[in-house]
Amino acid sequence: MSEAPSVVPPASVVLVSGGSRGLGLAIVTDLLAAGLKVAAFARTVTPELTALGEKFPDHLHYGSVDVNDAAAGQAFVKAVESTLGPIDALVNNAAIGQDSLHVHTSADHLAEIIRTNLTSPLILTRFVLRRMLAKGLKGRIVNITSICAQRGYPGLVAYSATKGGMDAATRSLARELGGRILANAVAPGFFASEMSAVLGQTQLDQIVRRTPTGHLTEPEDVLPVVRMLLLENTNLNGQVLVVDGAASI
């Protein structure tokens, strides 16, 4: 069956997983400021997310959901649809980090990392896509991956594998969805906070020295890229956009 060209409209209702802190919270904040309706979930709802909910009661739907609880995630999606309207964009941001050499990472912990960072986002994506397609909607998917998917770093073997998996899934989704739903990934370099805590100071200093822009990636560097992928008509599809100041080049 042939695929006809189509234009995907800007996102209007965006679901952000892992939206209670760090980059996820920054994405939620940025999209609300841009006037979009946003749904955000995370294992733990932070005071910052609660404050956003009080500031944007008609535009933000949030709740406590573990991304690994598929049933809870699906119930959340349905609740969002009833409060904000049909979801037409998904930002897969929820993930857990790693700080252990592969040989010292238990099999159970490996499985947990893969489940949280790869299996569960794919299951959530599948569910959201099914809702979009059933409603005849066009839409957008943005997967937050990592420079770890493209470069090697010690202590991040399983984490890197999951992010590489999401990059690969992004490309296949773009093909499979025939331009009706745009799928792209954003791969930040190391943040000065959170995930970077798993690297030693020496390693971080080394990365900074080798970064042409002279600083580690900040959430503020990533926000315009995510916003562009959700709102602009760029014909970007199936791409992984690295935001790391050329540290990895």
Place this chain on the structure above:
Amino acid sequence: MGEVMTAQGRALPAEDTADLREIGFRSLDFSELALRVEDELGDELNFDAPGLRRIATVGDVLDFIEQLQSA
């Protein structure tokens, strides 16, 4: 199938032999149709891609959906 096409401002041809490429019925349109059928059945219709690739006409689509429902 008619509902999916109507939602996109197109009409379903009367002939079962109508070529899907010619009427602009894409693979994702098939997915949309399958999801609508799922809603009615209250059950998931999962299938592999090779079966989908053999579908070329309106009649093929209707036959395939019928097979999925009876499986």
